[in-house]
Amino acid sequence: MGPKGDSFEKAQGGEPVSVPFQPPSHIDRPPVRISVAEGYRLWSQTYDLEPNPLLTLEFRTLSHKLEGLSGKIFLDVGCGTGRWMVEAVSRRARTIGLDLCREMLLVAAGKSHLTDRLVQADIQCLPLRAEIADMVMCSFCLGYIRPVDQVLAELCRVTRHGGTVLVSDFHPGAHQAGWRRSFRSGSDVFEIESYCHTADQLVDAGRMAGMRLKQVLEPGLGEPERHIMRGAGKMDLLEQVSGIPAVLIIEWQRG
Ligand SMILES: C[S@@+](CC[C@H](N)C(=O)[O-])C[C@H]1O[C@@H](n2cnc3c(N)ncnc32)[C@H](O)[C@@H]1O
Secondary structure, eight states, rough: OOOOOOOOOOOOSSOOOOBBOOTTTTOOSSSEEEEEHHHHHHHHHTTTOOOOOOHHHHHHGGGGGGGTTTTTTEEHHHHOHHHHHHHHTTTTTTEEESSSSSSHHHHHHHHHHTTEEEEOOOSSSSSSTTTTTTEEEEEEEEESSSHHHHHHHHHHTTTEEEEEEEEEEHHHHHHHTBOOOOEETEEEEEEEEOOOOOOOHHHHHHHHEEEEEEEEEOOOOGGGHHHHHHHHHHHHHHHTTTTBBEEEEEEEEOO
């Protein structure tokens, strides 16, 4: 059953800042650490309103993987506001999105063709039958789960044999370099509690779940993200982080 209603209050003045965290001079206070539940309840109001360079980088790296999905079943696990669902629907995939945060789902529900395709659920225990999906996407969500073994077992379980599982997340190297999962709301910067999983940990967990590793990608911010960084007044950061992997992407095939 999906969430009812598709209205939510438009956000006022929030700005995603999922880039290396160095407080700009106009922000005096340190980031406020908040839980995942509280963080996304708050961030839902502004998540879609400002361009985010990490999401842009991930999208341009991964979107071609959705080619040929017409008529196939696409699951977006940890779908948030339905970013990947919109793409899958535009490619005529039969699409379902699941997320724990009601407020994020309500934003997704306001988008064309997504309303009846959303389920509030924990990705550690998906309310779906086995082998239902041709492709499963889990985008920027695993970092909120510890440990990840159970989640990867769930992603594998709901994928048909020969189907594809795609996982992306904030790169652990970027975390080491001081980047944080943070966003601005009003005059405050919030940092959402998260965990860092290395590529090796995820690859091992995928193998234990019974999946065949196809590809590991570790793209860094580049020229296409330049205008976003410029718009956010963060050109100095772009120079600082060029060459550092920003997103970790892993693709498996279910055996
Ligand atoms: C950074 S957002 C990513 C949303 C979307 N995948 C995207 O890439 O735009 C992370 C999402 O993971 C969801 N999430 C975190 N923990 C979860 C869990 N245990 N089960 C389901 N969703 C979860 C949050 O509610 C949030 O919507």
